[in-house]
Amino acid sequence: MLEYRAADFPSYRLFINQCQLPKIILLLVLLFIPVMVHAQTVNTLMDRSTAQIKSYALLVDQGYTLDRVRTDTTLRFVPNDSLRPVKATYYWLKVVVINPAHYDEPYNVSVQPSLKNTLYSFDRNSLRWVSQQGGIYAPNMGRRNRNLMTFVAQGHTETTLFIQVDVRYPFDKAIKPVITIEKQAITNRDDQFRLIAWIASLSVLFLFFLNNLIIYFNFKHKIILYYLIVQIGGMIYVTDYKQFFQVLFPCPVFTIGLLPNGQLTHYDLGNLLQHFSIFLILFGLVQLTRAYLNTSTTLPRLDFILRYGLYTYGLLSFILLVINTCLVYLESYTIWYHNVLALFLIGVIIWTCIIGYVRRLPAASPFLLATILPLSFILAISLFHVFVSFNKNEGTLLPDLAIITQALMFSVALVARTKLIQQELMVRNAEALQHLFDMREMELSHQLTELENQKINADIRHEKTKNELLQQRLEINQRELASTTLYMVQKNELLANLKARLVKLTNRHPTVSQQELKGIESILQSDQYLDADWGKFKVHFEQVHPDFFDNLLAKYPSLTKHEIRLYAYFHINLSTKEIAALLNIDPASVRRAKTRLYKKMAVSEPDTPA
Structure with a gap:
């Protein structure tokens, strides 16, 4: 000095x-x-x-x-x-x-x-x-x-x-x-009054902030997060509005401007923090309104206006912040537009609350009551700065009233919202229990299905084993049937040869001794067992083709025993020559008998091997 x-x-x-x-x-x-x-x-x-x-x-x-x-x-x-x-x-x-x-x-x-x-x-x-x-x-x-x-x-x-x-x-x-x-x-005296008002406002805000911070850590709900953002912005705004940042620490000056009345003004760190706090308040209020009333679903048009109005304000604030801090002082010329845009956003928020109340959205009534008073004070601040004065030394109680009423009234809205959330949680818990029971029932049903599947798989394995055994039995029967058929064919061929020899012997020696004729007669006597051979063949055939003869007689009851026997030979695809040997007839007779049989049965005649 x-x-x-x-x-x-x-x-x-x-x-x-x-x-x-x-x-x-x-x-x-x-x-x-x-x-x-x-x-x-x-x-x-x-x-x-x-x-x-x-x-x-x-x-x-x-x-x-x-x-x-x-x-x-x-x-x-x-x-x-x-x-x-x-x-x-x-x-x-x-x-x-x-x-x-x-x-x-x-x-x-x-x-x-x-x-x-x-x-x-x-x-x-x-x-x-x-x-x-x-x-x-x-x-x-x-x-x-x-x-x-x-x-x-x-x-x-x-x-x-x-x-x-x-x-x-x-x-x-x-x-x-x-x-x-x-x-x-x-x-x-004015400084003391401002200091008392500032301490009182910060104390109220800080207490509500701590209380809601604890609630947020317990619930992690975004509505409480937006409420905390509004409170942080309010504390910064009140501190700058009462010009206590200059008391707490040096505020560097970025740009200087001269007003038309000759007054020198400037843009310093306090102005920057002021605009940042206003953006935090508007951001928190807009997002709180959108989340509280779920406007993206219930009021999509107003939600669009709120969202893009906030984007516009944020972009304008950022551009002017860069200009005022780095280029040239424009604060006194743009503050009017800032306040008008803030007025617009606050007005849209109030209108959204009113529309939500009219449409009876969940918890819209307490939210409107909690919003109308603090937003009215915020509107009064903006109107005061637009139409009266931008001087921070005037209207000093409006920010305090706005911030304190906001903290108090929004706490009431959060209580109402908490009750609504509790009711929703009770409903969701009931739904969760029902889902749990349904899942348990589905789990038991799934276990039952698995047991049934295991039983089916066991049955399938059993049937597979049974089918394998049946297949083995079928193969055995088919081999026996083939052996029996071959035996019958060979036997009939033998009989045919004996008959031929007898005919030749009779023709050559008309005066053959009686003893020799008895021997030949004994051989031919074995021909009487042909019916027994057919019975044995029939048994093996039915083992391979169950119910074949019953079904055939049920469908064609007019068939004779000889025709049934002939059709059985056709069914196992014996050749004409083999059938002729079994029946002791010539092949031409077999073909004629086949034609008559299929004509009688009124079915098309398949090809038969020669």
């Missing part, structure tokens, strides 16, 4: 004694000095919280020190002049104020433009000139408002203030400095 000791001024008497001018000139000089001293209008600090100084004097700074500015009478201060950055980068402001009170009182003074201003005031306690800096680039002293600089105004005494104004920002026009003085007691 810069300090200067007060210089002792020479008395008027010493000044007169040293002058050699005529008395008349001395008299004029003595009369002119008070006029020069009091040429600048004195600003009386009335009993008001804030006063704007209308009278000041301006001096172009050409590297002057405070001592020279204060004591050099040749330096010309121009009353109520404008700052011209194209002419100089630093100016000296001289302000004379008088405190009408009987006691000393501290005041805060701010000067616009406020890049980096330095206030010099006289301290009666230390009898020194002390300095204090304020402005955008002033060192962070843990103050909520960087522009404020403090001085003490003596009671019933004029107080002269010298302020060095930095105008190095490339302004292209003359600017009237704006000097505002406020009682420090008023500032401290």
Whole structure:
């Protein structure tokens, strides 16, 4: 802090004694000095919280020190002049104020433009000139408002203030400095009120946040997650709105802008956090509404508007954030559009809640009651900034009311939602039990089916074994049938040969002895066993072809025994020659008998092997 000791001024008497001018000139000089001293209008600090100084004097700074500015009478201060950055980068402001009170009182003074201003005031306690800096680039002293600089105004005494104004920002026009003085007691009272409101709001939000955080870890429900996001955004927004980020830590300045009224403004980390918090709040509210009312299914059109409205706001905020932090200051020109778009989203959320209530969606009634009050306060904040002022120092309780009511009312909605979820869980538990019983029944049915399949497989294996045995038996019977048939054929051939020999013998020896004829007769006597051979053949045939003769007689009852025997031979595909040998007839007779048989049976005659 810069300090200067007060210089002792020479008395008027010493000044007169040293002058050699005529008395008349001395008299004029003595009369002119008070006029020069009091040429600048004195600003009386009335009993008001804030006063704007209308009278000041301006001096172009050409590297002057405070001592020279204060004591050099040749330096010309121009009353109520404008700052011209194209002419100089630093100016000296001289302000004379008088405190009408009987006691000393501290005041805060701010000067616009406020890049980096330095206030010099006289301290009666230390009898020194002390300095204090304020402005955008002033060192962070843990103050909520960087522009404020403090001085003490003596009671019933004029107080002269010298302020060095930095105008190095490339302004292209003359600017009237704006000097505002406020009682420090008023500032401290306002800061204390803001601090109490901020602590109360954060305490409520933090308690609700912890409670719902525990609930979220237990249920993992996305509705509670969106509610937590809204609370995080609310805590950040309240902290920035009350300008406590500048108290907690330095907020770097990204870009600077000059408003049409000559006020210098800037975009710093606090502005960035403010827009981020607003996006978190809108994101949480939109997603909470969509999830709570299931708008993607119940209200698809409003869900589309909410979703893409949020995307639009997020994209616009990101683009403007990049421009304001990296390129050029646009905050004062785009904040109106930000608030209008936020108004639109809040309005759509309220309308969605009303439509959900009208359509009697599940838990829509408590959600509407929980939404209408905090969203009304949020609407009031946006309307205030759109139509009244963007100044954070005004309307300070609206964010607190919005955030606290949001935390309280949405907790009620979450309780209603929790009850609905519990009912749904009970229904789902009942359905789960029913599904469990059904699955158990299906499992038992599956086991029964497996047992039946095992039984079927066992039966199949048994039948397979049985069929294999039957197949083996069939093959044996077929071999026996073939053997019997072959035997009968050979026997009949033998009989045919014997008959032929008998005929030849009779023809050759008509007078054969009686003994020889008896031998031949004995051989021919064996022909009577032909019927027994047929019976044996029939037994083997029926073993291979069960119920063949019964079915044949049932279908063709007019068939004779000889025709049945002939058809059996045809069925096993014996040749005409073999059948002729078995029946002791010639093959031509077999063919004729076959034709007559199939004609009698009224069936087509198949080919028979020769």
